[in-house]
Amino acid sequence: EAEVAQSPRYKITEKSQAVAFWCDPISGHATLYWYRQILGQGPELLVQFQDESVVDDSQLPKDRFSAERLKGVDSTLKIQPAELGDSAMYLCASSLDQSLFYEQYFGPGTRLTVT
Amino acid sequence: AQSVAQPEDQVNVAEGNPLTVKCTYSVSGNPYLFWYVQYPNRGLQFLLKYITGDNLVKGSYGFEAEFNKSQTSFHLKKPSALVSDSALYFCAVRDGEDSNYQLIWGAGTKLIIKP
Numbered sequence: 001e002a003e004v005a006q007s008p009r010y011k012i013t014e015k016s017q018a019v020a021f022w023c024d025p026i027s028g029h030a031t032l033y034w035y036r037q038i039l040g041q042g043p044e045l046l047v048q049f050q051d052e053s054v055v056d057d058s059q060l061p062k063d064r065f066s067a068e069r070l071k072g073v074d075s076t077l078k079i080q081p082a083e084l085g086d087s088a089m090y091l092c093a094s095s096l097d098q099s100l101f102y103e104q105y106f107g108p109g110t111r112l113t114v115t
Numbered sequence: 116a117q118s119v120a121q122p123e124d125q126v127n128v129a130e131g132n133p134l135t136v137k138c139t140y141s142v143s144g145n146p147y148l149f150w151y152v153q154y155p156n157r158g159l160q161f162l163l164k165y166i167t168g169d170n171l172v173k174g175s176y177g178f179e180a181e182f183n184k185s186q187t188s189f190h191l192k193k194p195s196a197l198v199s200d201s202a203l204y205f206c207a208v209r210d211g212e213d214s215n216y217q218l219i220w221g222a223g224t225k226l227i228i229k230p
Contacts, residue, residue, distance in 0.1 A: 002159070010177055024219035042161070042205055056215060091158055100147045100209050101166045106158035 002026040004107035006092050012113045018080035021110045023093030025074070032069055033078050033104060043091055049075065050098050076095040082114045117142050117210045121221040128196045128228050136191040136204050136224045144212030153181055153203040153223075162204075165189060176200070189216040196228045 005024040013019045022093040025032050030051055035043035038115040046065065048056040058069065064083070069075040079086055089111050116117045118141045128134045140146055147166055151159040163174025180191045191204060206221040 004160075040203075040225075042207075045217070047157065056217070060174055070158050093159075100211060102163045103149060103163070103164055104159075104218070105161060106151075109156075109158045111156070 002074060004092055004094055004105055006107035006110055008110055009108060010111050010113075013082050014114065015114050016081040016086055019082050019112065020079075021037065021076070021077045021090050021092075021112075023075045024091030025092070026105055029094035029096055030072075030106075031095045031098040032075050033093040033095075033103075034075070037089040037091055037109070046077070048098070055098065055112070079112075082112075083111055084089065084114050085113045087112055117208065117213065117217070117219045117220050119206055119208050119221040121204075121206055122208055123224050124222075125225045128226070130198055130228050130230050131195055134196045134200070134226065134228070136206075136226060137192065138146065138189045138206030139187050139219060140206075140208045140219075141187060142208060142210035142212070144210050146187075147188075147209040147211065148176065148180075148181075149207045149209075150178070150189075150191050150200070151205045151207065151222050152176075153205065155202075159205065161182045162191070176209065182187065198228045201226055213216045 026099045032049040034046045037043045046060045047067045067077045089109045091109045093106045095102040095104045120139045149164045150162040153159045165172050173179045195219045203223045205223045
């Protein structure tokens with residue numbers, strides 16, 4: 001069964017450092033999502049791509065976060081500089097398309113700890 | 116405004132008993148409803164969805180959910196709980212009138228199945 005791949009699974013970094021996360025969606029999935037999840041809470045959408053285009057980044061803290069999906073396949077989320085409040089699980093998901101009835105498939109996540 | 120409510124932070128059920136995890140929603144248009152499950156330190160897994168048609172939807176691992184339009188609810192159910200069902204469950208909804216197709220997430224319900 002196809003899966004969404006994410007790396008690294010765990011990352012510990014010091015505040016003010018740069019950190020990057022990678023995601024490879026299920027093959028053929030046009031829509032890719034990056035979420036942030038605080039322990040015990042629901043996921044918060046950071047950015048949504050349709051192919052290589054950003055369709056929603058309204059919740060992305062653009063002063064420090066950036067995301068790209070250059071060839072419309074895999075994607076990178078970067079934080080620079082990291083802050084203590086960025087400690088969270090970062091989840092990547094993909095769906096066949098962005099229409100109303102397609103479910104999202106999630107990767108295992110990257111747990112970020114900022115010290 | 117669109118919203119999802121999961122009124123119980125935690126649900127405790129004895130193994131073998133039926134379980135229900137509650138979800139209510141508020142949208143302007145037709146609702147497109149989803150349930151996801153998250154095991155510890157893992158990404159979210161899709162369980163089932165309601166798009167249209169039969170109000171009782173069957174999904175993975177023996178779970179089902181009943182769509183009730185008059186009560187704006189989409190409760191998750193299972194006839195006989197297993198200890199392995201212990202996890203965090205999230206309800207999510209898309210609003211058919213939302214051109215952004217944003218997925219609105221509930222806060223999650225922790226399900227604990229006791230042997």
